[in-house]
Amino acid sequence: MTRVLYELSGRDESLRFSPYCWRVRYALAHKGLDVETRPWHFTDKPALAFADHDKVPVLVDGDEVVTDSYAILRYLDRAYPEAPLLGEPLADARGRFFKYYAERALAPAMMRTIIMDLFNAVHPDDRAYFRESREKRFGRTLEEFHSPAKGLAQLDAALAPLRGRLEEVDFLDGEAAAGADYLVFGFFMWARCVSSADLVSNADPVHAWVERMLDLHDGLGRRATRVTDIEGAYR
Amino acid sequence: MTRVLYELSGRDESLRFSPYCWRVRYALAHKGLDVETRPWHFTDKPALAFADHDKVPVLVDGDEVVTDSYAILRYLDRAYPEAPLLGEPLADARGRFFKYYAERALAPAMMRTIIMDLFNAVHPDDRAYFRESREKRFGRTLEEFHSPAKGLAQLDAALAPLRGRLEEVDFLDGEAAAGADYLVFGFFMWARCVSSADLVSNADPVHAWVERMLDLHDGLGRRATRVTDIEGAYR
Structure with a gap:
């Protein structure tokens, strides 16, 4: 199973600066989960059409597609209960x-x-x-x-x-x-x-x-x- | 057992305006606990000597004497676990x-x-x-x-x-x-x-x-x- 995170990138593909994406990168690391990141930029709306969304972060985790950084943290707590991020x-x-x-x-x-x-x-x-x-x-x-x-x-x-x-x-x-x-x-x-x-x-x-x-x-x-x-x- | 809260009062004894005491009044009500309040004012230090403290709120709950509003909320969660105030x-x-x-x-x-x-x-x-x-x-x-x-x-x-x-x-x-x-x-x-x-x-x-x-x-x-x-x- 591949886990993919669509991330905002800048003038260089390696420049990843979205605060919302960084929340998710830290959350994934907190859970000990590997992720493949995919660069995306603001005006590349078609690349996110599959998620019915127009902003990053978008996390694809097996069959699950989750958008919005807070919702992704909640999803991670549900799917991987060890080491709570948001908790009860x-x-x-x-x-x-x-x-x-x-x-x-x-x-x-x-x-x-x-x-x-x-x-x-x-x-x-x-x-x-x-x-x-x-x-x-x-x-x-x-x-x-x-x-x-x-x-x-x-x-x-x-x-x-x-x-x-x-x-x-x-x-x-x-x-x-x-x-x-x-x-x-x-x-x-x-x-x-x-x-x-x-x-x-x-x-x-x-x-x-x-x-x-x-x-x-x-x-x-x-x-x-x-x-x-x-x-x-x-x- | 009498439960007593020392509270800041003002120019009239009924005027109780300490933000820290109000935290505790609400916390006690949240737990459904009765309390007898005792007026105190800033320069009446001797009245709190028994608590080895010089500020209100001071809560006397049976044998327990607890000072500092946050510490009182924690104490209430320990002593009366129903309806958590601060929680886990x-x-x-x-x-x-x-x-x-x-x-x-x-x-x-x-x-x-x-x-x-x-x-x-x-x-x-x-x-x-x-x-x-x-x-x-x-x-x-x-x-x-x-x-x-x-x-x-x-x-x-x-x-x-x-x-x-x-x-x-x-x-x-x-x-x-x-x-x-x-x-x-x-x-x-x-x-x-x-x-x-x-x-x-x-x-x-x-x-x-x-x-x-x-x-x-x-x-x-x-x-x-x-x-x-x-x-x-x-x-």
Whole structure:
């Protein structure tokens, strides 16, 4: 049985920077499951028609086709109950909050900081789509939206609860990382893969957690291709 | 066996506004446990000497003396396992994040909005202590710190993850409220008891959740004395 994950890729096929796909990569590694990844880019909608979906991640696991990163984590817990990611209902209910915390508090702050890096990183065929869809969402040009000063200040404020928790323990889910860590960390991988911006200062407990997360699962995150690894790709 | 909770009270003995004590009041109601509450104010340190502690909440449950709101919720789950508040280890680990989210993201934003209301609400014997300790913490006078415009804008941003979650479900912990809801809601009770400020607009999903929380446990929160109920107490 082949397990396949469709992943967003950028200007180079090895550049995989979707925060949602990184959640799934970590979740699969957490379960000890091998996966073959297949590059996909935003405007390649036909390649996902089989899943009746237009976004990645899409996981194909034998006969199962699962879309949406959170749904994939839940699917993995059902199909492979060892080493829970989201856990039983009360833990899962709280897991949802980490999803929204990452997507609505951290991501917008990071986005303001790395938007031009993201634009630089996308597949050449996606550039027009990326600019148009994001400018429509932001109500201004990418260049106008881009503001590391505002983004980093906003991120610093948004990180306060994460910082509080990581002052007392190594991972959000306790002594070992699990679903909550992956739901949040996906966005740190997003920024890391496309940008050389320092989002968090070295003395921050969040920085130490990022380093631990990069080391997990044989350095899964640390080994990932960054745009700075690709010759001539980073301005 | 008498169960006693030492609670912060204000200029009127019936005015109970500590966010940490409200967590515990809701937690006790969640477990269906009766409690006798005893008013305490900041500078009445000797009254808590028996607990070797200088802050409320302090719960005395038979021979057990438990301090710190989170520790009290954990104690209640151990002593009364029915209707879990924090739940098993993974759910509890995530519960800790709600503690920090409430204390480090929501509370500072609310504080800027209600600081003068808090100062008005404290016990007369606590006024000098309150001003001195808070001015030291903020590095400026209460009057300088007070800024509803900044506080409400900061709160609006900080509520984004809560809003996301409450768009999909009635309570943070799912179909029914539990520990995560109480950990966060305590701060809404804090603001409600001392201030008439509208923190959240009526159309916000957070507003609907606040209304549901006020109704829980026979209207526990809704029945609480507010400073506006005390004749001549609110400017």
